[in-house]
Amino acid sequence: AQTVTQSQPEMSVQEAETVTLSCTYDTSESNYYLFWYKQPPSRQMILVIRQEAYKQQNATENRFSVNFQKAAKSFSLKISDSQLGDTAMYFCAFISTGAQKLVFGQGTRLTINP
Amino acid sequence: EAGVAQSPRYKIIEKRQSVAFWCNPISGHATLYWYQQILGQGPKLLIQFQNNGVVDDSQLPKDRFSAERLKGVDSTLKIQPAKLEDSAVYLCASSLPGLAYSYEQYFGPGTRLTVT
Numbered sequence: 001a002q003t004v005t006q007s008q009p010e011m012s013v014q015e016a017e018t019v020t021l022s023c024t025y026d027t028s029e030s031n032y033y034l035f036w037y038k039q040p041p042s043r044q045m046i047l048v049i050r051q052e053a054y055k056q057q058n059a060t061e062n063r064f065s066v067n068f069q070k071a072a073k074s075f076s077l078k079i080s081d082s083q084l085g086d087t088a089m090y091f092c093a094f095i096s097t098g099a100q101k102l103v104f105g106q107g108t109r110l111t112i113n114p
Numbered sequence: 115e116a117g118v119a120q121s122p123r124y125k126i127i128e129k130r131q132s133v134a135f136w137c138n139p140i141s142g143h144a145t146l147y148w149y150q151q152i153l154g155q156g157p158k159l160l161i162q163f164q165n166n167g168v169v170d171d172s173q174l175p176k177d178r179f180s181a182e183r184l185k186g187v188d189s190t191l192k193i194q195p196a197k198l199e200d201s202a203v204y205l206c207a208s209s210l211p212g213l214a215y216s217y218e219q220y221f222g223p224g225t226r227l228t229v230t
Contacts, residue, residue: 004156033217043203044117045157045221091156095217101170102147102219104156 002027004094006105013082014113020067021077021108023092031097034068036077039089039107048090051075079110087112116140118222120206126228132194135225139187139208145169146183147219148191149205157205163189164211193227201229 003026013019025034036048051059051068058066063083067076079086092105119138127133139146144165149157160179162170165186174181178197183189193200203226207219 035218037221043224043226045205045207047218050218093156097217100217101159101162102217104158106154107156 002029002094002096002099002101002103004092004103004105006092006108008108009106010109010111012111012113015082015084017082018078018080019082019110021079021090021092021110023075023077023105025073025075025092025094027073027094027096029096029098033095033097034066034075035093035095035102036064036066036075037091037093037104038086039091040085041088045091049077082112084112084114086110118206118208118220120204120222120225122225123223124226124228126230127196129198129229130195132192133196133227134193135191135204135206135227137189137191137206137222139189139206140220143208143210143220144186145209145211146189147207147209148181148189149207151203151205151224153202160191196227196229198229201227203227 005024032053034051037045038048039045049061049064063080065078089107091107095102146163148160151157160174161181163183166183181191203224205224206222209219
């Protein structure tokens with residue numbers, strides 16, 4: 001069974017700083033996707049960034065980028081120039097093309113302080 | 115494009131009562147999911163529909179939970195009778211079919227259920 005682990009329950013940084021959220025996963029599958037979802041206090045979950053396992057190049061979306069280490073089964077999210085609106089729960093998630101079932105980590109609560 | 119709609123947003127019931135949640139997915143999305151998110155945890159898949167057929171309900175407590183998706187569009191999730199441990203946020207999500215759309219799921223705002 002696939003598992004996703006986020007080892008940082010909470011993090012707090014100052015506005016404009018860079019922050020990195022950690023995620024590790026366990027799978028025997030070779031074809032899969034990894035995601036970071038953001039869940040602000042209003043509860044609507046939105047996709048931040050996606051990484052296909054077959055791509056070696058790390059995905060980037062504006063201030064958000066990932067460090068995908070396939071051999072180590074690690075998938076960290078870096079937020080550059082953090083903003084107050086980045087305050088939210090962040091969930092790492094995994095889906096294999098075989099099982100097609102999205103598995104979430106426990107989440108990291110990120111607070112951006114003014 | 116309208117997002118995933120859910121109602122109600124909040125519900126408080128007493129244990130042993132019944133409750134129902136409604137979800138309207140994004141137009142054209144064939145796949146619909148119901149998740150349970152207990153406070154401080156990540157969402158857990160309860161049931162997945164492809165059109166109006168069930169793909170995965172392995173984690174649905176079938177003695178008290180039921181779900182249906184009539185006509186392959188709207189869906190309802192019911193709990194009867196509710197237990198204290200059912201207190202959670204129930205999230206609905208929808209997606210276009212798998213690989214071509216990179217498995218991205220779109221989530222609704224959720225229904226926060228409190229069982230007293």
